[in-house]
Amino acid sequence: MNERDQPAGRVLVAKLGLDGHDRGVKVVARILRDAGYEVIYTGLRQTPETVVAAAVDEDVDAVGLSMLSGAHLALVPPVVAGLRAEGLSTPVIVGGIIPERDLPAMAEAGVAEVMSPGASAVEVVEAVQRAIEAART
Amino acid sequence: MTGDAALPGDDPTPRQRWQAAVDASPRRDVPFETMSGIPVDGVYGPPDGEHPGQFPYTRGPYASMYRSKLWTMRMFAGFGTATDTNARFKELLANGGDGLSVAFDLPTLMGRDSDDPMSLGEVGTCGVAVDTLDDMEELFRDIDLEATTTSMTINSPAAPIFAMFVAAAEGAGAQRARLGGTLQNDILKEYQAQKEFVFPPRPSLRLVADTMRFCAAEMPRWHAISVSGYHIREAGSTAAQELAFTLGNGFAYVELGQRAGLAVDDFAPRLSFFFNAHLDFFEEIAKYRAARRIWARWLRDRYGATNERSMQLRFHTQTAGVSLTAQQPEVNIVRTAIEALAGVLGGTQSLHTNSMDETLALPTQKAARIALRTQQVIAHEHRVANVADPLGGSWYVEELTDRIEAEAEALFAHVDALGDGSMLDGAVVGIEEGWFQGAIADAAYELERKLNDGRHVVVGVNAFLDGNDEPQPETLYISRETEDLQRKRLAETKAARSAAAVDAALARLRTEAADPEVNLMPALIDAARARVSLGETMDALADTFGRWEEQPRT
Numbered sequence: 265m266n267e268r269d270q271p272a273g274r275v276l277v278a279k280l281g282l283d284g285h286d287r288g289v290k291v292v293a294r295i296l297r298d299a300g301y302e303v304i305y306t307g308l309r310q311t312p313e314t315v316v317a318a319a320v321d322e323d324v325d326a327v328g329l330s331m332l333s334g335a336h337l338a339l340v341p342p343v344v345a346g347l348r349a350e351g352l353s354t355p356v357i358v359g360g361i362i363p364e365r366d367l368p369a370m371a372e373a374g375v376a377e378v379m380s381p382g383a384s385a386v387e388v389v390e391a392v393q394r395a396i397e398a399a400r401t
Numbered sequence: 402m403t404g405d406a407a408l409p410g411d412d413p414t415p416r417q418r419w420q421a422a423v424d425a426s427p428r429r430d431v432p433f434e435t436m437s438g439i440p441v442d443g444v445y446g447p448p449d450g451e452h453p454g455q456f457p458y459t460r461g462p463y464a465s466m467y468r469s470k471l472w473t474m475r476m477f478a479g480f481g482t483a484t485d486t487n488a489r490f491k492e493l494l495a496n497g498g499d500g501l502s503v504a505f506d507l508p509t510l511m512g513r514d515s516d517d518p519m520s521l522g523e524v525g526t527c528g529v530a531v532d533t534l535d536d537m538e539e540l541f542r543d544i545d546l547e548a549t550t551t552s553m554t555i556n557s558p559a560a561p562i563f564a565m566f567v568a569a570a571e572g573a574g575a576q577r578a579r580l581g582g583t584l585q586n587d588i589l590k591e592y593q594a595q596k597e598f599v600f601p602p603r604p605s606l607r608l609v610a611d612t613m614r615f616c617a618a619e620m621p622r623w624h625a626i627s628v629s630g631y632h633i634r635e636a637g638s639t640a641a642q643e644l645a646f647t648l649g650n651g652f653a654y655v656e657l658g659q660r661a662g663l664a665v666d667d668f669a670p671r672l673s674f675f676f677n678a679h680l681d682f683f684e685e686i687a688k689y690r691a692a693r694r695i696w697a698r699w700l701r702d703r704y705g706a707t708n709e710r711s712m713q714l715r716f717h718t719q720t721a722g723v724s725l726t727a728q729q730p731e732v733n734i735v736r737t738a739i740e741a742l743a744g745v746l747g748g749t750q751s752l753h754t755n756s757m758d759e760t761l762a763l764p765t766q767k768a769a770r771i772a773l774r775t776q777q778v779i780a781h782e783h784r785v786a787n788v789a790d791p792l793g794g795s796w797y798v799e800e801l802t803d804r805i806e807a808e809a810e811a812l813f814a815h816v817d818a819l820g821d822g823s824m825l826d827g828a829v830v831g832i833e834e835g836w837f838q839g840a841i842a843d844a845a846y847e848l849e850r851k852l853n854d855g856r857h858v859v860v861g862v863n864a865f866l867d868g869n870d871e872p873q874p875e876t877l878y879i880s881r882e883t884e885d886l887q888r889k890r891l892a893e894t895k896a897a898r899s900a901a902a903v904d905a906a907l908a909r910l911r912t913e914a915a916d917p918e919v920n921l922m923p924a925l926i927d928a929a930r931a932r933v934s935l936g937e938t939m940d941a942l943a944d945t946f947g948r949w950e951e952q953p954r955t
Contacts, residue, residue: 282507282523284596287637287723290842291849293955307953308596311519333507334762334879338522361727363762364873381727381760382862385853 272300273325273396278315279308280343283333288381292328292359292388299389312339316346319354325396326376331360341373348374355395359383415455416448422464429468433787441787443468446794453748453789457697459690459802460790461748462713467786472744473751474776475552475717479504479529480763481883482890483539486529490544492766498773500751501582502552503540504528505562510597512558514936515887524884527763531562532891532936534929537569546570551582552627552717557599559586560608561938564925567620581622583673583717586612587629589650589828593837594636596951599939602829604946607917609654610661615922617658617668624673626654627717633837634677635723637845640688641805643677645812646837648695652813652824655704660825665704669711673750678740679721685740686792687801689716689747695806718744719753725760728861728869733757738775745779746792752776762876835954842955891934898932906931907941914945 277293279286286308293303304322306315319327327347329340336358344356355376362370362378370378376395379388413421423443433441443465444453451457454464463469476498479486490501506528508520514532515524524530531537541551555562563584567577588605591598598605609626616625630647638646651672658668674692678685696714700706720740725733734757741754754772756764764772780786792798813824819836820827831837851857858864906928913919921942928938 281521282511282513282519283527284591284598285636286596287635287842287845290955291637291846294846295849297955303955305953305955308951309519333523334526335507335522337881361760361762363876363878365878382859384863385849 271302272393274302274304274322275326275328275392276304276306276315276319276322276324277328277330278306278310278318279330280310280312280315280339281331281333281335282309283331283335284308285332286330288332288359289328289330292330295385295388296328296392298385301392312342312346315343316350319347319352320350324354326355326357326392326399328357328359328392331358331362334361336360336362337366337369340370340375344374353399355399357391357395359388414448415450415452419444419452419454419464422454423468426463426465426469428465429470433468436784443787444789445791451793456701456709456712458693458713460793462693462715462750464789466748466789467745468789471780471786472749473500473550474498474773474780475500475502475751475753476769476773477502477504477554477719477753478769479506480877481525481529481879482887483529483531483536485525485883487540487542487544489766489769490541493769493773494544494549496770496773497777500550500552501544502753503554505553505555506530509558509562509935510555512561512599512935512939514934515884515891517936522884524887526879530883530887531565532887532934533894533932534565534568534572535890535894535932537562537565537929538572541569541573545575546573547575547579547581551580552585553582554585556585556588556591556595556597557605558935558939559584559588560612560921561925561929561935563612564922565929565935568926568929577620579622580620583624583627584612585629585675586626587650587675589653589832590629590632590646592832592949592951593633593646593650594638594841595632598949598951600943600946601949602832604942605949606657606825606829608921608942610657611920611922613654613658613668614661614663614920616671617663621671624671625668627673627675628654629675631675631677631719633841634679634721636841637848638841639844640679640681640684641808642812642840642844644688644692644695644805645809647674647676648692648699648809649813649816649824650828651696652699652704653828654825655700656823656825659704665700665706666708666711669700669704669706670708674714674716676716676718676744676749677721678718678744678747678749680724680736680740682739682743683792683798683801684805685743686747687798687805689744689749690790690793690798690802691806691809692716693748694802695809715750717751717753718747718749720744720755722755722759725755725757726859726861727760727873728866729871730757730761730874732860733760734771734775737772738779741775742779742783742785745785748790758874758876761873763879765875765877768874835952838951838954894932895934902931903933903937906933907937910938910941911944914942
């Protein structure tokens with residue numbers, strides 16, 4: 265998949281909040297790396313503020329948030345708002361357990377894509393590509 | 402092998418010893434026969450071969466196994482406030498569940514109060530919020546804690562939560578010596594897999610040693626540690642890694658107890674284990690059989706145990722949460738049933754079956770009931786509990802058992818070398834170097850690759866997608882009001898307590914934390930009684946212990 269010399273883009277992946285389940289975020293990091301992205305992983309227990317600061321520092325093209333604990337309504341919107349407050353249009357993609365009833369709230373908060381459990385590697389890469397391209401236009 | 406019948410004066414054969422043990426064991430009042438009426442023996446195999454209840458216990462820790470007592474149907478539950486979970490506990494007990502198992506919310510698991518800024522959005526969502534003794538009392542209101550057994554899945558803050566539990570039970574009139582249950586308290590796997598760590602490994606192990614000594618002295622019915630492979634497997638390990646890392650951690654706790662001055666036979670009988678029941682039916686059964694055999698040999702030969710109870714590995718099983726799919730969630734009932742059957746045929750002592758909707762949210766009451774019913778169907782309709790180790794002697798299962806044992810021994814050798822001949826030091830060094838974490842992440846990615854290229858088929862995910870478009874079932878919804886309510890409860894407790902008593906309790910904790918010779922349990926129990934919150938207690942300990950941060954690696 266990695267046919268270009270240039271990386272496909274830079275992606276920050278983050279674990280927000282107290283949840284320590286990092287299997288998914290690590291697998292996604294490797295999937296994106298295999299697809300030619302440069303991936304920066306924040307490590308565990310990030311706050312919306314630390315994620316926004318890392319996205320600014322690392323000058324990334326997209327931010328991926330792993331949310332499994334049910335705290336997405338409290339923690340995801342401040343990340344998007346924080347990026348916009350920095351004048352950035354960086355797309356935010358959420359992966360994990362997001363009940364259907366919360367999808368409108370995620371869209372309203374400005375989340376570009378929500379990936380459910382069971383999304384394939386191809387779907388993950390396509391979602392990131394789509395989000396980055398949409399943010400550029 | 403020959404099956405000579407014993408002559409008078411000869412040593413009894415394994416079969417005769419097994420029969421004597423069975424005769425001395427209780428017997429459930431059910432017909433031990435097939436549905437067609439064929440009588441069924443308690444075990445099958447050559448009379449001079451391995452038998453359940455006999456070293457090395459490959460075929461089961463007890464001679465009569467489920468003929469005496471079915472496994473404990475212990476359903477993990479917890480959500481919202483203590484009041485919400487108390488109602489769910491009573492419902493599970495009323496429906497034939499026979500042990501409690503507390504799921505705490507993430508702030509509690511991380512030792513933080515509900516009003517901590519990091520707790521935002523997490524209060525009561527993944528389990529029940531417990532901030533102070535008031536919550537712990539409410540959690541078990543009108544439940545006789547001497548009459549049931551209580552399992553608490555808590556690790557970094559295990560000692561303070563256990564202290565709150567003891568204080569709550571005694572406040573309700575129970576005696577601590579009569580309380581039965583299990584504290585997960587397995588800190589090593591937190592750094593390796595589950596990642597709910599607070600303090601660095603070494604001071605955390607001191608807290609574990611304190612609870613071991615406290616239980617050995619005062620709570621003979623309590624399991625101080627449930628050495629847990631479940632989370633290692635969920636994080637992506639293979640079956641052999643789950644087995645090896647878990648038993649390796651078990652050996653580390655044995656060495657920890659010995660270093661704390663305890664004799665191995667004074668605490669090893671109260672160590673229990675917790676394994677995953679994953680998709681590969683026969684491999685899982687082989688894993689449980691290998692686990693018992695390895696534990697027995699290591700405890701006797703390396704750690705000098707002489708009490709049989711020290712060598713008998715007993716374990717709880719939970720079906721694999723990670724095997725459940727958000728797509729066509731009803732299919733999860735089938736996966737869970739087959740995984741549970743592997744746990745039963747592998748000889749588990751207790752079992753939690755996951756609910757079909759757990760990839761979507763905490764289980765609804767109906768989904769939790771179906772999960773419990775799944776165990777009841779296995780126990781009562783399928784007649785699989787009549788014979789101990791029914792797959793013993795299967796060429797396939799025996800070979801797999803040997804193979805997994807050999808893989809585990811190779812991994813033990815690595816950990817032992819890391820620790821210069823100590824499994825305890827090897828576990829800590831392996832954590833500090835990220836060796837366990839890397840091995841687990843590699844295995845997780847390997848399985849993901851198999852899923853993506855179709856070598857690993859998951860119905861509804863990479864095959865048989867028809868039906869994926871159906872709407873999701875109704876799920877349990879924890880409203881944000883729960884968080885506000887819990888913060889209000891905490892504020893009320895803080896307003897009603899004596900500030901002087903809180904200050905004194907915290908000062909004592911700080912002093913005693915600095916002295917590794919002191920057992921912190923008495924000070925923690927007193928702090929609980931003074932309504933010191935969990936977050937305040939953990940902060941006081943962190944002043945001495947420091948906090949652990951993991952180097953991010955992918």
